[in-house]
Structures are given as C-alpha cells and as structure tokens.
Amino acid sequence: MITLRGLTKRFGATVAVDALTVDIAPGRVTGFLGPNGAGKSTTMRMILGLDRPTSGTALVDGRSYRELRRPLHEVGALLDARAVHPARSGRAHLLAMARSNGISARRVDEVLDTVGLDGSAAAKPGRTLSLGMGQRLGIAGALLGDPPVLMFDEPVNGLDPDGVRWVRHLLRSLAGQGRTVFVSSHLMSEMQLTADQLVVIGRGRLLADAPVGDVIAGSGQAVRVRSPHPEGLATLAARLGAHGAIVEPAGPDELTVTGTTVDRIGDLAYELGVRLHELSPHGASLEQAFMELTADSVEYAGGPTGGDAR
Numbered sequence: 001m002i003t004l005r006g007l008t009k010r011f012g013a014t015v016a017v018d019a020l021t022v023d024i025a026p027g028r029v030t031g032f033l034g035p036n037g038a039g040k041s042t043t044m045r046m047i048l049g050l051d052r053p054t055s056g057t058a059l060v061d062g063r064s065y066r067e068l069r070r071p072l073h074e075v076g077a078l079l080d081a082r083a084v085h086p087a088r089s090g091r092a093h094l095l096a097m098a099r100s101n102g103i104s105a106r107r108v109d110e111v112l113d114t115v116g117l118d119g120s121a122a123a124k125p126g127r128t129l130s131l132g133m134g135q136r137l138g139i140a141g142a143l144l145g146d147p148p149v150l151m152f153d154e155p156v157n158g159l160d161p162d163g164v165r166w167v168r169h170l171l172r173s174l175a176g177q178g179r180t181v182f183v184s185s186h187l188m189s190e191m192q193l194t195a196d197q198l199v200v201i202g203r204g205r206l207l208a209d210a211p212v213g214d215v216i217a218g219s220g221q222a223v224r225v226r227s228p229h230p231e232g233l234a235t236l237a238a239r240l241g242a243h244g245a246i247v248e249p250a251g252p253d254e255l256t257v258t259g260t261t262v263d264r265i266g267d268l269a270y271e272l273g274v275r276l277h278e279l280s281p282h283g284a285s286l287e288q289a290f291m292e293l294t295a296d297s298v299e300y301a302g303g304p305t306g307g308d309a310r
C-alpha cells in the first residue's frame, strides 16, 4: 500500500504536486495518468525519498522511504530506463545492486530470465542497450528484491508491440500475486487494458481516483446517427433536443448526439418513422475520458495540424 496525504512539492513558484491525498492499494494495477508536467514523476520521486515533500507525507506500507530497513525488498522502482552505467553490462549493473543489498547472484539471473534478457543481451555495456532493453533491465532491477510494492514510470516507452504486451501481462501478474503496482503511462489504450484503478492528476492536483470503468463511463459518450432523409433527421434532432440530449449536425445526413443512449435514439426514430442507416456509439474510450478530465490542466496544447489553433 502506498499512502499519500496532502503531498505537496513546490519548485520556486511552480507547484509540481498540490495536496495529493490518495491510497494506492495492493492486489491491483493502479495507472497514474496526467498530461506532461502534471507532477507524476515528482510524486514517484517523493515516494522513493528522492525529492523531499514541501509538506505532506508519502508512505510505503506505513513508513517513509528513509525509514525502510531493506528498501529494495520493500519497494522496487523503474524511474528512468536510461539510468544505467554506460560501460557496465546489464548483468554487472544488477549484480552491483544485488551485492549492496544482500541479494544473491542467483536472483540476478532469475530476474534477467523473467524480463527476457538472455546471456548475450545482459553482457552488453549499458551505452549499447536499446531503449527497450534498458526498460527490461530497469524492470529487472525493480523486481530484484521481490518487493510487495512496485512503481514504474512509463515502462512501455520504447518497447515494440510484443514488449508492450509482455509488460501488460507482467504488471497484471504482479498485481495478481497481491502486490501494489503503480504505473504511469501516456498510452491510454494500453492503460485501458492494463489498469484496474486510475489516479489522474493535472497541474499537481487530483482529478480522479476511480476504477477504469467508472472513469470511462464518466465521459460523455457520443452517438452517430445517419439517415438518408434530411427532413426526418431534423424532426428527430428536434425531438432529441426536447428530451434534453445535445444534438450537433455532423454533415448533411448525420448528427452527433450526446446526453442520451443508443436505445433511446433508436426508439424515437422508430416512433417518428425516420429511416436510419447508422446508429453507433463513439468515444467511449479512456483517451476521450482523459481529454475531458484534463482539458483545463494541459500545460502545452497543440493546434490542429497544418492549421491555426482555434
């Protein structure tokens, strides 16, 4: 269990993390989401005692990182896949970590095996590792002490599709073993598949702490309605509007409707005798929900490609 209470970090005038209070529970994968600069890495660094909170607390199983007697056995973390010694091999890097923490060389080979780095890959000097291999090595380091709490900052960054699936299965199996798994990512579709619970922050503040399904359900699902009869479509639009739905024309023969269900629109069209060629739900994705949740918290917003930002 990771417990954050009023966790706050200021860098000069910047409030990187703002009074964050949340519990990250064992036995499930908790995705940590937020736009660039939202404060995710700073939060993870404070949990690991690498940044000192301005106020508030970050505890791992009830203790601050500095109080942990055998930290590698209590919390494992991958924060930066490029943080490996350029001349040292992956295996030597893990052996050094193991030795200074009273962990056997056998365990090093076990975790190398778990992450799929074979003898020749583990013998390569750090500077020659691809980003994907660095991620696997970083994950091996996090697993070294067999800790009950694990944190991964963007673990699928740089991995090919096979590697992404592998990380998904690994995270799910670690949670299945009853561990606390806290993972940040910008890949919404991947988080939708991997996480049970989501913690979403924006400008350092908590925006959501809920099961993935609830976060997605909270987004306004849009329904596309297409008909070959413009007059019928206009009548349907007016009736939907009168029932409190939000109706926007999406083309001469098409509407986008929010605030009601596919069933309700289908029933109304039937009652009015309006022939439909399409009635389909859109936008029920984590990506859509994330965009809505964080709309007011993005630091850098891009305009449409090739045009002026509106």
Ligand SMILES: Nc1ncnc2c1ncn2[C@@H]1O[C@H](COP(=O)(O)OP(=O)(O)OP(=O)(O)O)[C@@H](O)[C@H]1O
Pocket: 011, 014, 015, 016, 034, 035, 036, 037, 038, 039, 040, 041, 042, 043
């Ligand atoms: N050492 C530092 N000194 C000054 N400002 C910092 C420092 N570390 C982070 N910040 C600022 O704190 C804010 C949060 O940064 P952080 O890296 O935690 O965000 P993040 O959510 O991890 O972003 P990203 O998704 O881009 O990795 C940003 O405004 C950042 O510029």
